[in-house]
Amino acid sequence: MNAHTEQRINDDRIKQLLQQALPPADPAAEPNRDLWPAILRRLDAHPAAAAPSLLRQNWFDWALLAGLILFAASFPATIPLFLYYL
């Protein structure tokens, strides 16, 4: 038996084990309740697309600003230089 055939048999055995451990879902399964009221409640709670927060939307700008403040606090002598180039 070559390695390829052996591998295929192993894979088939694993598939068989998996099928025994997790039987297929019932194809005719339906929700136990009417989900439409839950969807309406969800739409009422979040009527429009959730707008990303200001922080999330401009995270790079905020990170840059924080970095600049940190740099200026660490090296106060550079503040006039920054102001000069603004």
Add this chain to the structure above:
Amino acid sequence: MPDDSSNVQDRFRQGDLDAFEALFREHQRSVYGWILRIVRDHAAAEDLTVETFWRIHRAHARFEPARPFEPWARRIATRAALDWLRARRPEVELTAEAVADLPSPPAANPGVAAEIRLKTAQAFARLPPRLRIAAVLSVVEEQPHKEIAAALGISVTAVKLRVFRALRLLRKDLESQGITP
């Protein structure tokens, strides 16, 4: 009736709630069934169906009425199910009782068979979610690779690769527990 269907889809794209409800009534069962195949939990599948249709409503302006609704909805449902799997810790997913409740073919030694089933199910639950989805849909649910690829937004080759990797990892996990397939 394609004209009616296309009219409903047009109205849905414009944000019409009645059209959205019509699409929900028409597709909720298939969306729920698809999610159930992935998460294998009825209560979670119901919650995720609500989540999916909420996401669908949020994305209504991006929907293309010329294209069929079902594959688009299925793709959003798959993403919602993947998020759910990622958020859930694998060790709380499967208990011996839960696996014992599942139907199975008769075995020569039911005690040993139940243990192997439990260990296989637990090993499967430890796989990365993106591999689990591909494997469960392909191996357990026997869905066509093309449909799985469309739902996951990847190529058929990528689906086959994920299934292959899932089986390989599963075998290694079982072997480490002393189960030689």
